[in-house]
Amino acid sequence: MKRYLVTGGAGFIGSNFVLHLLRGEGCARVANVDALTYAGNLDNLRSVEGDPRYAFYQEDIRSAEAMARVIERERPDYVVNFAAESHVDRSIEDPSIFESTNVGGTVNLLNVCRLAWEGTDGGYGEHRYLQVSTDEVYGTLSLDEPDAFFGEKTPLSPHSPYSASKAAADVFVGAYGDTFGMPVLITRCSNNYGPYQFPEKLIPLMIHNAVRHEPLPVYGDGLNVRDWLYVEDHCKAIDLVLRKGRVGEVYNVGGHNERANIDIVKTIIRLVSERLKDPAINDGLITFVEDRKGHDRRYGIDAGKIAAELGWRPETPFEAGIEKTIDWYLKHAEWVERVTSGAYQAYYEQMYGHRGAAGA
Ligand code: NAD
Ligand code: DAU
Numbered sequence: 001m002k003r004y005l006v007t008g009g010a011g012f013i014g015s016n017f018v019l020h021l022l023r024g025e026g027c028a029r030v031a032n033v034d035a036l037t038y039a040g041n042l043d044n045l046r047s048v049e050g051d052p053r054y055a056f057y058q059e060d061i062r063s064a065e066a067m068a069r070v071i072e073r074e075r076p077d078y079v080v081n082f083a084a085e086s087h088v089d090r091s092i093e094d095p096s097i098f099e100s101t102n103v104g105g106t107v108n109l110l111n112v113c114r115l116a117w118e119g120t121d122g123g124y125g126e127h128r129y130l131q132v133s134t135d136e137v138y139g140t141l142s143l144d145e146p147d148a149f150f151g152e153k154t155p156l157s158p159h160s161p162y163s164a165s166k167a168a169a170d171v172f173v174g175a176y177g178d179t180f181g182m183p184v185l186i187t188r189c190s191n192n193y194g195p196y197q198f199p200e201k202l203i204p205l206m207i208h209n210a211v212r213h214e215p216l217p218v219y220g221d222g223l224n225v226r227d228w229l230y231v232e233d234h235c236k237a238i239d240l241v242l243r244k245g246r247v248g249e250v251y252n253v254g255g256h257n258e259r260a261n262i263d264i265v266k267t268i269i270r271l272v273s274e275r276l277k278d279p280a281i282n283d284g285l286i287t288f289v290e291d292r293k294g295h296d297r298r299y300g301i302d303a304g305k306i307a308a309e310l311g312w313r314p315e316t317p318f319e320a321g322i323e324k325t326i327d328w329y330l331k332h333a334e335w336v337e338r339v340t341s342g343a344y345q346a347y348y349e350q351m352y353g354h355r356g357a358a359g360a
Pocket of ligand 2: 086087088089133134135136189190191192200201202203205217218219224225226261292299
């Protein structure tokens with residue numbers, strides 16, 4: 001029975017991970033540290049608020065004092081770092097916060113863990129630090145070579161400020177393993193989808209706009225390819241790597257599910273239109289817009305290592321996952337309204353006596 005400290009646990013994947021852990025019986029404690037930026041939302045975690053195994057701290061991973069205090073109090077066996085600025089388009093608008101949170105925050109967390117965990121013999125006992133990274137650190141693949149994939153040994157070649165910051169963080173994590181012998185692990189996953197994803201990312205944005213009969217902005221020619229994985233499958237992979245992965249290793253995680261953006265958008269249109277019995281939701285809403293700067297053409301993950309070593313495989317077929325996701329968004333219009341309007345920050349103030357940190 002392990003004690004977990006999860007950072008960024010009020011965001012999309014982090015909150016799914018916290019819920020995943022607390023649904024099972026394998027954890028003694030889950031402490032969630034989140035600064036509650038525009039992307040963090042405690043609504044996601046209302047169902048576990050009374051659970052004695054769960055605690056929430058509104059703190060910033062860049063604060064050494066705050067993180068040391070939480071780690072001293074919680075004494076986690078495992079630290080899982082999800083906290084990050086995660087949206088590529090925002091990183092193109094303003095790279096600096098990506099460097100500060102994703103690189104500086106990670107280095108701070110590594111330092112704090114090292115100080116708290118390192119024994120007098122230089123060992124770290126059973127502690128483990130897992131960095132939640134991304135396939136974007138590998139750069140891009142070509143549409144002309146469909147049999148080429150990112151492996152764990154593919155050189156890092158990030159293109160956006162977001163992926164550059166994630167790659168830099170990964171290099172620091174590796175350096176803490178090599179230099180200080182810290183028990184670090186890295187997972188690099190492909191695109192996630194599922195409940196609680198902020199409607200700035202492709203799938204929830206398209207659902208949001210389709211319901212409102214608003215234009216569906218497709219970048220460039222719509223042929224860029226992403227490898228989509230249902231979020232619950234990613235959560236299972238992370239916990240498995242944490243418990244059974246080999247310290248110092250990188251594990252790629254992917255969906256074996258590559259699709260062109262335009263096909264994703266058309267699937268969403270069809271399913272939302274069917275569910276709402278609304279013929280006005282149709283391909284006519286698709287609007288091709290200017291391409292993203294430095295837009296990576298294709299991501300494709302070779303997840304053979306985690307399959308061979310740990311027996312992990314994606315369990316949710318895309319057809320089932322996308323239906324579940326659309327149904328979740330249609331049923332949770334209030335959640336969507338709250339996260340997109342900023343009204344949830346007033347709710348926090350009323351409920352918890354504080355407001356979320358940064359505005360959208
Ligand atoms: P998200 O943007 O939904 O959530 C990020 C969370 O981090 C938010 O709750 C936010 O409040 C919190 N946060 C931001 N800055 C913080 C700080 N300084 N201190 C404490 N908390 C802070 O992101 P997500 O999509 O859930 O991604 C989580 C992690 O997984 C990220 O590290 C991302 O790079 C990685 N990842 C995401 C995907 C994906 O498809 N979404 C795929 C692979 C890897
Ligand atoms: O691959 C993992 C990464 O997936 C994560 O590390 C990132 O945190 C996560 O945001 C995601 O990055 P992407 O840039 O791939 O996701 P996004 O949903 O922003 O875009 C998916 C694709 O859809 C991409 O090719 C850009 C395109 N797109 C996106 C938006 C928001 C559009 O065509 N129109 C849009 O409005």
